[in-house]
Amino acid sequence: MMDSMLQALALPADLTLRGGQVALRRAEMGDLHALMRLLSDDPISAARGDVDADADQDAYASGLSRIIADASNELIVAVDAHRRVIAMLQLTAIPGVARRGSTRLLVEAVRVAGDHRSAGLGSAMMRWVTEVAAPACGATLVQLTSDRQRHDAHRFYLRLGFVDSHVGFKYHVAGSVMT
Amino acid sequence: MMDSMLQALALPADLTLRGGQVALRRAEMGDLHALMRLLSDDPISAARGDVDADADQDAYASGLSRIIADASNELIVAVDAHRRVIAMLQLTAIPGVARRGSTRLLVEAVRVAGDHRSAGLGSAMMRWVTEVAAPACGATLVQLTSDRQRHDAHRFYLRLGFVDSHVGFKYHVAGSVMT
Numbered sequence: 001m002m003d004s005m006l007q008a009l010a011l012p013a014d015l016t017l018r019g020g021q022v023a024l025r026r027a028e029m030g031d032l033h034a035l036m037r038l039l040s041d042d043p044i045s046a047a048r049g050d051v052d053a054d055a056d057q058d059a060y061a062s063g064l065s066r067i068i069a070d071a072s073n074e075l076i077v078a079v080d081a082h083r084r085v086i087a088m089l090q091l092t093a094i095p096g097v098a099r100r101g102s103t104r105l106l107v108e109a110v111r112v113a114g115d116h117r118s119a120g121l122g123s124a125m126m127r128w129v130t131e132v133a134a135p136a137c138g139a140t141l142v143q144l145t146s147d148r149q150r151h152d153a154h155r156f157y158l159r160l161g162f163v164d165s166h167v168g169f170k171y172h173v174a175g176s177v178m179t
Numbered sequence: 180m181m182d183s184m185l186q187a188l189a190l191p192a193d194l195t196l197r198g199g200q201v202a203l204r205r206a207e208m209g210d211l212h213a214l215m216r217l218l219s220d221d222p223i224s225a226a227r228g229d230v231d232a233d234a235d236q237d238a239y240a241s242g243l244s245r246i247i248a249d250a251s252n253e254l255i256v257a258v259d260a261h262r263r264v265i266a267m268l269q270l271t272a273i274p275g276v277a278r279r280g281s282t283r284l285l286v287e288a289v290r291v292a293g294d295h296r297s298a299g300l301g302s303a304m305m306r307w308v309t310e311v312a313a314p315a316c317g318a319t320l321v322q323l324t325s326d327r328q329r330h331d332a333h334r335f336y337l338r339l340g341f342v343d344s345h346v347g348f349k350y351h352v353a354g355s356v357m358t
Contacts, residue, residue, distance in 0.1 A: 050278065062280050101238035101240075106285065109276060130352065134350075142349070145346065145347045146345060148346060163348065167343050168323075168324045169333075169336045170320055170322050171313075171341045172320060173321065
């Protein structure tokens with residue numbers, strides 16, 4: 001079953017970077033404030049309403065608890081030697097019929113703390129996704145979308161072997177509070 | 180729970196088109212060959228290996244059975260008055276922390292049979308997704324990617340109110356048989 005494959009991912013996993021060791025592990029409810037800070041530490045996310053506001057804590061807690069409870073989703077955090085959360089990404093395993101019944105691994109919400117960027121952490125995390133997590137899930141395709149404004153991120157994904165073959169469309173549901 | 184919300188979608192659902200009534204329902208294993216034909220009835224999918232080959236039947240059956248078993252996924256088919264499958268799309272409900280804990284609804288594998296295109300069926304199905312399925316799931320965002328080559332599809336999604344704000348990246352996992 002696909003459901004159990006993400007749950008069977010070998011975590012925590014150690015990543016060796018130039019600056020030292022980082023561990024990947026599953027997010028827990030105790031990471032809530034660290035995740036809210038990571039999301040707000042990015043101008044494009046902040047413009048969409050991720051501003052680390054106390055008033056939004058319940059909404060983030062609800063999202064995090066639903067990810068943790070969902071067998072098809074994992075929120076992965078990277079922690080430094082002091083156990084500080086310094087990066088995150090979300091994985092969703094998606095069974096499919098297209099492309100001869102391929103399973104896809106969708107990556108969302110890739111964020112690295114401002115003071116840990118350009119140190120190879122993002123690359124190491126994404127290589128773990130493509131080289132470890134995807135094969136472990138039986139996924140033949142890893143996919144993600146990146147805001148058109150994130151030119152540095154686009155070069156980053158192309159360097160990692162991703163192909164910018166698609167256009168990503170978003171529809172904001174009427175009546176929702178999304179900015 | 181997000182898990183149960185897709186399962187609680189009111190289906191079958193009737194769509195009224197200029198040419199008559201069409202019903203949306205959940206796909207069943209008995210739809211396998213109709214789905215394989217729909218996927219192959221498209222030059223871009225065919226170029227990716229979706230060619231309705233008997234040898235691929237087990238791979239498609241495996242994908243379809245995993246979708247049916249997965250509470251976060253629904254494969255929806257449109258059937259005409261003769262109960263013939265004439266279109267399909269896949270929905271994945273994805274809980275999240277980004278965008279203040281938003282739930283997303285991902286749309287994959289949108290296909291309409293060649294002899295039923297340009298009759299409003301694709302629009303009616305996508306309006307059902309944005310106006311019925313997304314609110315029913317508590318999703319504030321509907322997202323999809325479309326191959327850069329599908330210029331007509333891009334105009335179609337823009338007309339429906341989607342915004343082409345993102346670049347869609349795909350990574351083909353090493354060692355997989357994907358073409």
